[in-house]
Amino acid sequence: MASVTYDHVTKKFSGETTAVNDLSLQVHDGEFMILVGPSGCGKSTALRMLAGLEDVTDGDIKIGDRVVNEVPARERDIAMVFQSYALYPHMSVYDNMAFGLKMRGTPRSEIEGKVKDAAGILGLEKLLQRKPRQLSGGQRQRVALGRAIVRDPQVFLLDEPLSNLDAALRVETRINLQKLHQRLGSTFIYVTHDQVEAMTMGDRIAVMKEGVLQQVAPPRELYDHPVNMYVAGFIGSPRMNFIPVTLDGKTAKASGFSVEFSSAPGIEKGVLGIRPEDFDEQPREGGPRIDMKVEVVEVLGSDQFVYGKVGGDDVIARVDPQFKVTPGDTMKLGLNMRRLHLFDAETEKALN
Amino acid sequence: MSVAAAADRPGTAATAARFSPQWIAGRLSGVVLHLAVIGLTVAWMVPTIGILFTSFRPFTAINSSGWWLALSPPFQFTLDNYSKVLSTSNLGHSFFNSFMISIPATIIPVAIAAFAAYAFAWMKFPFRDWIFLAIVGVLAIPLQLSFVPVLSFFVAHGITPSALPPGLQYLPVWLAHTGYGLPFSIYLLANFFRALPSELFESAEIDGAGTLTVFFRIVLPLSVPALASLVIFQFLWIWNDLLVALIYVGGQPEVAPLTVTLANLTNSYGQGYHLLTAAAFFSMFVPLIVFLSLQRYFVRGILAGSVKG
Numbered sequence: 001m002a003s004v005t006y007d008h009v010t011k012k013f014s015g016e017t018t019a020v021n022d023l024s025l026q027v028h029d030g031e032f033m034i035l036v037g038p039s040g041c042g043k044s045t046a047l048r049m050l051a052g053l054e055d056v057t058d059g060d061i062k063i064g065d066r067v068v069n070e071v072p073a074r075e076r077d078i079a080m081v082f083q084s085y086a087l088y089p090h091m092s093v094y095d096n097m098a099f100g101l102k103m104r105g106t107p108r109s110e111i112e113g114k115v116k117d118a119a120g121i122l123g124l125e126k127l128l129q130r131k132p133r134q135l136s137g138g139q140r141q142r143v144a145l146g147r148a149i150v151r152d153p154q155v156f157l158l159d160e161p162l163s164n165l166d167a168a169l170r171v172e173t174r175i176n177l178q179k180l181h182q183r184l185g186s187t188f189i190y191v192t193h194d195q196v197e198a199m200t201m202g203d204r205i206a207v208m209k210e211g212v213l214q215q216v217a218p219p220r221e222l223y224d225h226p227v228n229m230y231v232a233g234f235i236g237s238p239r240m241n242f243i244p245v246t247l248d249g250k251t252a253k254a255s256g257f258s259v260e261f262s263s264a265p266g267i268e269k270g271v272l273g274i275r276p277e278d279f280d281e282q283p284r285e286g287g288p289r290i291d292m293k294v295e296v297v298e299v300l301g302s303d304q305f306v307y308g309k310v311g312g313d314d315v316i317a318r319v320d321p322q323f324k325v326t327p328g329d330t331m332k333l334g335l336n337m338r339r340l341h342l343f344d345a346e347t348e349k350a351l352n
Numbered sequence: 353m354s355v356a357a358a359a360d361r362p363g364t365a366a367t368a369a370r371f372s373p374q375w376i377a378g379r380l381s382g383v384v385l386h387l388a389v390i391g392l393t394v395a396w397m398v399p400t401i402g403i404l405f406t407s408f409r410p411f412t413a414i415n416s417s418g419w420w421l422a423l424s425p426p427f428q429f430t431l432d433n434y435s436k437v438l439s440t441s442n443l444g445h446s447f448f449n450s451f452m453i454s455i456p457a458t459i460i461p462v463a464i465a466a467f468a469a470y471a472f473a474w475m476k477f478p479f480r481d482w483i484f485l486a487i488v489g490v491l492a493i494p495l496q497l498s499f500v501p502v503l504s505f506f507v508a509h510g511i512t513p514s515a516l517p518p519g520l521q522y523l524p525v526w527l528a529h530t531g532y533g534l535p536f537s538i539y540l541l542a543n544f545f546r547a548l549p550s551e552l553f554e555s556a557e558i559d560g561a562g563t564l565t566v567f568f569r570i571v572l573p574l575s576v577p578a579l580a581s582l583v584i585f586q587f588l589w590i591w592n593d594l595l596v597a598l599i600y601v602g603g604q605p606e607v608a609p610l611t612v613t614l615a616n617l618t619n620s621y622g623q624g625y626h627l628l629t630a631a632a633f634f635s636m637f638v639p640l641i642v643f644l645s646l647q648r649y650f651v652r653g654i655l656a657g658s659v660k661g
Contacts, residue, residue: 051554051558052557052558053554053557053558072557073554073557073558074557074558074559074560074561074562076558078558079558080554080555080558082551082554082555084549084551085551086549086551086552086554086555088552088555088556088570089574090573090574099556099559099561099569100558100559100560103559103560103561103565104560147555147559151559
C-alpha cells in the first residue's frame with residue numbers, strides 16, 4: 001500500500017501531441033481515486049505512465065516516496081487490470097493468476113494458498129482449471145482482477161475494467177469492486193469515461209479534459225461545486241442546463257426570465273447553470289417564476305423529465321412523477337436559488 | 353470459412369421453393385463447385401498415381417503398356433523395383449543424409465528467425481524498420497546469384513564436406529539453408545508476432561516477466577500455428593531441394609541427400625525409370641508424414657479468450 005503522486009507530469013507523443021499536460025495529483029494511501037473524462041482526455045495515458053508502460057516526458061511520478069520515472073514496470077509493485085483483460089490464452093485460470101507470483105520466485109505452496117484465497121474472494125474456485133476461452137465475459141473480468149489481487153501490490157490500476165460487460169453485470173461488478181476495495185484497503189486508481197461509475201465508486205474523482213486536470217474532489221463536492229462549465233456538464237445526468245444571461249448589478253437576465261443575486265457577481269456576460277432537479281414544479285412565494293413551454297415529457301417511474309423551452313433556451317427539468325403535465329402546456333417552475341451556478345461566459349469558470 | 357460456406361448453401365436452397373429457378377441455380381452452382389474441386393484434385397493426382405502404379409509393376413509390363421492397364425487383368429504387381437533400388441544404390445544412406453540435412457537446416461533458421469522476429473515485432477532499437485525492410489528485400493534476390501560467392505567463401509575457409517570432420521560434413525548445407533530460409537521465416541514470424549495483442553506483453557511485463565520470459569512463456573506458446581507452418585514449409589523445401597545440396601555437398605555420396613542420389617539414378621540407369629519411380633515414392637513418405645502430423649497445429653482461434661468478451 002502506498003500513496004501515488006503526479007508532480008507536474010507531462011506526456012508528449014512523438015513531437016506535437018500532448019496527451020497529458022502538467023498533471024499534478026496526489027492519491028492518498030488506500031484511496032479509491034477515479035480518473036474520468038471522455039476518450040482521448042489523457043486519463044489512460046496517465047495510468048499507463050504510472051504503470052511504467054509509457055515514458056514520462058516531463059515531471060515526476062512517485063509511488064510512496066520513490067520516484068519511479070526510470071523504474072521498469074516489473075519493479076514498480078503495481079498490478080493492472082486491462083480493459084481487454086489481457087489474460088494469457090494458453091494458460092489455465094490458475095496459471096494466469098499464479099504467473100506474477102511465479103515470476104517473483106514465490107514458493108509453490110505459498111502461490112497455491114494465495115491463488116486459492118483470491119479465487120475464493122472472486123468465486124472462481126470451480127473454474128481454476130479452465131482456459132480463458134471457456135469463460136464468460138464476467139468470469140474473465142474476475143480472473144483479471146484475481147491476477148491483480150494475488151500479487152498484493154502497492155497500487156491497483158484499473159483501466160475501464162467494466163466497459164466490456166453488459167449493463168446488469170456492470171452494476172453487480174461495480175458493487176463487488178467497492179467491497180473488494182474496502183476489504184483490501186489498498187490504493188485503487190480507476191480510469192473510466194462513465195460518470196456513473198465515477199460518482200458511485202470513487203472516494204475522490206479527478207476530471208480530465210484534453211490532457212488537463214480540471215478538478216479533483218469527492219463526488220458530492222464535484223456535483224455541488226463544479227469549478228467550471230466542463231465539469232458541471234460532464235457530471236450529472238441529464239446534464240446541467242446552461243442558460244446564457246446578461247448581468248446588470250445583482251440582476252441576471254435570461255431570454256425568458258431573470259433572477260436576482262444577493263450580491264453583484266461583477267461580470268457582464270455569464271452562463272447560468274441549473275441542474276434539472278433544482279427546478280420546482282410548485283414555485284414558492286416570492287421566488288422567481290419561470291414559464292416553460294413543454295415539448296416532451298418522459299416518465300421513468302421514479303423520475304419525470306420535462307423537456308421544453310424557456311424563452312429561447314432549451315431546458316430540462318426533473319419534476320415529481322405524480323405531477324400531471326402534457327406537451328404543449330405552459331408550466332410554471334420555481335427555482336432553488338441556493339443551488340444555482342453562475343459561470344463567467346468567457347472563462348467558463350464558476351463564480352461564487 | 354469452409355464450414356460457413358457449406359452451411360450457407362443448404363440454407364439458401366431451403367429458402368427458395370423446390371424446383372424454382374433459384375433452387376435449381378443454387379443446386380447447380382453447388383454441383384459445379386464440387387465438380388471443379390474434384391476435377392482439379394484428380395488432374396493434380398494423376399501423375400502421382402501413375403508413378404505409384406508404375407513403381408509396383410515389373411519392368412517388362414511398364415515397357416509394353418500404360419500404367420492404367422495395371423488396373424485390368426492380368427494383374428502384375430511386384431515389389432522388385434523397391435527391393436532392387438534399396439539394395440543396388442546407396443538409397444538407405446542418402447535417406448539418412450536427407451534427415452541429417454533437413455532436421456538441423458529446419459530447426460536452426462526457425463529458431464534464429466523466432467528470436468529475430470520477436471525483436472523486430474516488439475523491441476525498440478534504432479533503424480529497426482529499415483533493417484527489417486532490407487531483410488525482406490533480400491527475398492527478391494534469386495539464390496542462384498549467391499552460389500559462387502558463398503561457395504568460394506566456404507572453400508577458402510575450409511567449410512567443405514571433404515575438409516570437415518565426419519558428422520560436421522553437412523555444415524555447408526546447414527549454413528546455406530539457414531541463410532536462404534531466414535528472410536522468409538523472419539518475415540512470416542514477425543508479422544504473426546506483431547498481430548499478438550500488446551496488452552498481453554504489457555500485462556506480462558507488469559507481472560514481472562523479462563523479455564526472454566515473455567518470449568518463451570507467452571510468444572512461443574501462442575505462435576505454435578505459425579511455427580508449425582513454417583517448419584513444414586522449410587522442411588519440405590529442404591527435403592525436396594536438389595540445387596542447393598548439389599552445389600554445396602554434391603558429388604560426395606557419403607553426404608549426398610536423397611534428391612541428389614535420385615538425380616544420379618536417372619543418369620546411371622538410363623531409361624530404367626521403373627527404379628526411379630520406386631525411389632521417388634520412397635522419398636515422398638517423409639514429407640507426407642511431416643505434413644500430416646503437423647497440419648493439426650494449423651488451428652485457428654488459438655487466441656480466442658485472451659481479449660474481449
